[in-house]
Amino acid sequence: MQIKILLFAQLKEIVGSSEVLLEVENACTGKQLIDKLVNNYPGITPLKESLMLSMDDDYITFEDIIKEGSEIAALTPVSGG
Amino acid sequence: MFQITNEKIIHDDIVKKVSSPKAGAISTFIGVTRNYTGDLSVDYLFYEAYEKMSIKMMERIGGWAKEKFDIEKLAITHRIGRVNIEEASVVIAVSSGHRKAAIEACHYAIDILKEKVPIWKKEFLIDGKEIWIANRPEAKKAFNWG
Numbered sequence: 001m002q003i004k005i006l007l008f009a010q011l012k013e014i015v016g017s018s019e020v021l022l023e024v025e026n027a028c029t030g031k032q033l034i035d036k037l038v039n040n041y042p043g044i045t046p047l048k049e050s051l052m053l054s055m056d057d058d059y060i061t062f063e064d065i066i067k068e069g070s071e072i073a074a075l076t077p078v079s080g081g
Numbered sequence: 082m083f084q085i086t087n088e089k090i091i092h093d094d095i096v097k098k099v100s101s102p103k104a105g106a107i108s109t110f111i112g113v114t115r116n117y118t119g120d121l122s123v124d125y126l127f128y129e130a131y132e133k134m135s136i137k138m139m140e141r142i143g144g145w146a147k148e149k150f151d152i153e154k155l156a157i158t159h160r161i162g163r164v165n166i167e168e169a170s171v172v173i174a175v176s177s178g179h180r181k182a183a184i185e186a187c188h189y190a191i192d193i194l195k196e197k198v199p200i201w202k203k204e205f206l207i208d209g210k211e212i213w214i215a216n217r218p219e220a221k222k223a224f225n226w227g
Binding site: 006008009010012050054057059071073075076077078079080081 | 191
């Protein structure tokens with residue numbers, strides 16, 4: 001399945017786009033999605049360990065299964081306020 | 082009650098949102114741009130948000146605060162884009178029957194906002210450098226992605 005990942009701030013700057021499309025296996029986990037993202041965009045490797053994922057506006061863990069059609073974003077540690 | 086804006090935040094507008102005849106207290110928090118970070122001189126800040134998720138997270142913070150504290154209303158406005166020195170990046174207002182709940186809920190709301198709401202700050206320094214900031218450096222190991 002094809003997953004669109006939204007990117008913001010530092011990730012958006014490094015990748016040079018506010019979203020990327022990745023082709024992943026069905027029942028792909030958060031960890032597999034991060035692996036694929038870093039693999040396709042090696043520029044974000046130094047940030048890999050800090051990355052978080054959200055699915056439909058909730059943070060998810062590396063074990064969670066990515067649902068097709070959901071809104072996915074890759075997030076660096078936040079710094080609002 | 083929960084807003085992301087490109088415009089300057091008018092503190093009184095946020096206070097009005099939480100006004101209530103049942104409220105004996107309104108507490109507010111204003112996050113402001115300061116002109117230094119550690120030993121470095123800051124020119125201005127730039128904020129970017131994942132707006133849709135930020136609004137939902139702020140709504141949740143409002144819900145959690147109402148569960149924990151005896152408050153009437155809670156409102157949060159966060160600014161994005163360029164925020165100059167001495168200008169507000171975030172304003173939180175909370176009303177309650179008695180002062181303690183409003184003060185504590187306001188403190189709680191800014192702490193959770195800084196931890197969870199997907200907004201990012203970039204510091205533009207006087208020397209021309211640009212640095213993306215993380216509120217919690219320990220969050221650099223969010224998960225073991227391997």
